Amino acid sequence: MAQVVSAPAPAPQARRAQWPPVLRGFLWAAIGFVVLNTIVDIVDPFRGHPFVTGPSATLGWVGAVVGWLLGVGVWEGVALPLFGYPSRWIEPSTGWRRYFAYSTDHKVIGLQYLGSAMGGFLIAGLIAMFMRIELMSDHLTIFHYPTNYLTAVGIHGTIMMFSVANVALLGGFGNYMVPIMIGARGTAFPKLSGISAWLVPAGILSVLFSPLLGAWTTGWRGYQPLASQDPNGILFYYLGVAALTTSTFIVALNMVTTIMFRRAPGMTWGRLPLFAWGQVTVGLLVLIWIPEIQATFVMGLLEKLVPFNFFTATGSVLSYLELFWIFGHPEVYIIAVPVFALWNEIIPVMSQKSLFAREWAVIGLVFVMLLSGLVWAHHLFTNMRNSEILPFAFFTEMISIPTGFAYMAAIGTMWKGRVRLTTPMLLVLMSMFNFLIGGLTGVFLADPVVNLQLHDTFWVVGHFHYTVIGSIVFTGLAAVYYWLPKMSGRMYSEFWGKFLAITLFIFFNATFSQFFLLGLHGMNRWVPAYPAYLQPMNFEVSIISFFLGLAFAGQFVHIIWAWVKGPKAADNPWDARTPEWFTASPPPRENFPVQPEIVSSLYIYGAQQPVAVQLPAEEELAAARDESLEPEGGSPHE
Template identity: 40%
Template sequence: MRALIRAVSGGAGGYVIAAFVTSLITGGSVSDGVPVTFGYIFALLGWLHGIGVWNAWAREWFGLPPKPDNAKGWTRYFTFSTDHKVIGSQYLVTFLVVFLVGGLMAMVIRLELAGTGEGFIDADTYNKVMSMHGILMVAVAVAAVLGSFGNYLVPLMIGADDMAFPRINALSFWLIPPVAISLLSAPLLGSFEAGWTAYPPLSVVAAGDGQLLFNMGVITFGLSSILGGLNIITTVATMRAPGMTWGRLPIFVWATFSASLLSLVITQFFAASLVLIHLDRVAGTTFFGAAGGGDALLYEHMFWFYSHPAVYIMVLPGFGVALEVITHFSRKPLFAYKAVVGAFLTIVGLSSLVWAHHMFTSGMAAYLHAPFMVLTEAISVPTGVIFLSAVGTMWRGKLWMQTPMLLAGGWVFNFLIGGITGLFLADVATDVQLHDSYFVVAHFHYTIIGGSIFGLLAAVFFWFPKITGRMYNETMGKIFAVWVSVALALVFIPMFWVGVNGMNRRVNDYQQDLETANNFISWMALLLGLSFVLFAVNLVWSALRGPKAPDNPWGASTLEWQVSSPPPEHNFPLLPEVVGHPYDYGVPDAQHAVVGGSAKSED
């Protein structure tokens, strides 16, 4: 806890001193753009210094012995711990909290939209809440599975004792709290109304400092994503146990590896586009201002060059979780394993070539429409392979319908709706009508909740016993799985309808004839929100009071289930040796790995 206090005071002190000194130099107010910018940068440095980057790491650079914080027990979750399991848990708890906060924002949005006219919040507040819901949920979808389960499980699943760069791993987590603080405080400083997409000129002209904090928070989050991606790629490439060939990697590892390739390569484009917005705001440049020769469409291209592939950073780890759960709970080998790996890598390649389907109505050159339609629809072929694998694995299996499996089934159903409705937006003739309507809102919620969040939920229940060492309540889990799936359909299916009937998105008011439908959606959204009360109660209660979990409650074959629950500090007492495919269920005498003091072990 001492580290956390040092970090908070370091951050606050860094902000105050840097903003004050900068304002003296520039001769302006401390709330001007430049002082706020330098304040943020030094707050970030002060925070990182305090949390332990100096003690555990940077001292070495000056020839001093490092002083790592060796806290034990629950306080180690508040230190610069380099244990990938601690970091995975830090990510998981942080992003589950952010997810619930983002969900509360959705409740506020639906309360306002329950009736026409200006309801209980004004237009300004509505835009802030809508923007906040957007960016928080995007962050959750990007990092909740990849950051938490990726960190926790990749080393365990490949038979390593930690990540390749444990201190970079700790750094990538400890960059997150400043992001959360800057995003959550942004609306209080005004000009936070441009949505998570932050399109200029709106994001440049709005007065106030909120947009500045948004820019810097998101850039910091991008840095965390890039470092995390680098770490997972290096870990998978270099830390695999003997015998763990690329063809024997669990599918979740392949999924996180593929998503990490994307985060490493494309995240900087969002950061770069926000740097340009920042410069337009504080340095008087006009990258996006037409009066100064700039062009708003430049931003849209840069933004979507990141933000479309980012959808696959969100859903690829979800694919991995769903297929992992389906194969273990069907007790069958993963169907078409190699084709799935090929599909992941094809998606990585194609996904950065489809961005301009978000811009069919932007006024970009008409000759770009056809090629982007072709590339976008081409991506449905590799995505189709994932579905083939999911149903092929279930077919004639011994399905055990526990909570994780129910949620994996929900993943298939919901992501299927997301994928199919995507065709209507990839097709130019339908997109010109549906773009920026509620049809799009329904579509991307199905894609991201279906692809990423259902993966997250399945992962939470599947690995809960491994991480906490306790079992969750199965009855509550099953009720939740059914409840959340039904409520989701009741919220978002009608949204397709209101979109087709002329309701545009990002509005706090709409035409009178859609009031009944919107009122229904709002009540169903409340139902959906309440399901997460059950989710939270189950997890918190079970983590504290649940029955002790065995090492391998599911009888699963992969390496993380061959160690104790929770795993020992260095994962494996002896280096495991991998001798076979991870999912050879039903194959006589098949074995994935030898763990512990076997004669074959080389350690």
């Protein structure tokens, strides 16, 4: 360690009474916004304009995000030590307050991500309810102008994609579980990871409050040149997404490096848990495509702000679409690959049967990753020449083959296994069914002739809701139930878990299967007013969707109840064999009392089942001895 030149830093004293970090974050964010907004107004005055203009709000936002991050604890935890100043920061190791401040504990960070994703889901879900209320009538009712409705659609889609789908399994379970699953005692870049978790609420709030600067009509894609014709609300779309994608990027960098370098001794690539494989493959996708879309969105922002004309009629309108979708379709697999991995993580445990064709399951993940960059132009079939369509149609249909490997491994594992139909298993099976429907309806869309008919109809909306909600949300809930005993030390109610899962499945399918019919009948996307003959079906779909909303709310209530009041769970209630089940529940600060070793495959069940994880006895004794010598109250974390 580096020596300090000045007098030794004083021993940590009792913490001074200070603002709760989140409140301080809001205050500093407000100060940051006002300061930078004012500076821009002074440097670049527009007489007759209001205090908050497009350029001032953009730089003000930068000040707000910096203030927010510093306020939640990055000031003491990162900024001061980075510049060599002594810091009084002490990371609490227990208590609920640590979840509302900057932290370097990957488990705390994981739960922060999960909390943000849940918050984002509830917000975006509530907005979806408003959209369905609007669509109960064939004319405008609760939204006064079509642009208001389109803004709601945009906020719904943006928050769902960038702060739920990208966040729950990657930032949430990735941060919490992957280090423990590979036998590591921390992540590669805990400080960076601690910062990134707090970018998610900043991004969600930016997008949510974007209408304060005006309506925007582009949906989650920020389409140019439409965006440049919108009022300034679109600026906060681009900025909010910048915060959210930066967070996802940091997660990927941290996870890939952690898996590369912090695996326990004996955790070879051949033994790596499937979920960790999913994180590596997705991490590589993120590291390639997120910088690409960030560059594109910066250009979109400049197009609106300066303004430039890259994507107007005098530039190249199609270029924006291409630059967006070259990220946009890999994005689907950024969401789906961890889902495939989780299926094959949970199914062997619940079937108590060795994972079938493990190598093929891994190869499937890798090839989905590779092919995902070759299918994107199927989103643009209506804008392309026939000769250009063919290769993208071909690869779009081909990607179903490695996807099928995930199904093959899952079904082969269940085959003649003793399947325990627990809540997580039930949700995984439901997710597989939903994704299958999403995939099969996607095959229709991969066919150019059909695509040209179904483009921009509710068929497409049904397809991607089956693909995205059907995969990420159902499997995400399965993961919550599966790891709840590990994260909280408590067990959920099997009755309520199954009841709510079945309810959710029924209402989900009753809602979104009818989207296909609506699409076939001519219901267009992006319209709050539509032909009268579609009204009865839309009315009925809206009623069912409200029950779907209630079913989701019921899930969250049950999970929170189980977390707080559920009965105590056994250490390894599922008889699982991955390393996270070989430590206490919830895991201690450094995950394991000593460094574990992996001595065999994690997916072998049955008579030949060896113990896969070993904790060296002499080190355990030494750790216990050290613990007994340590003063109480914990020690400050570096």
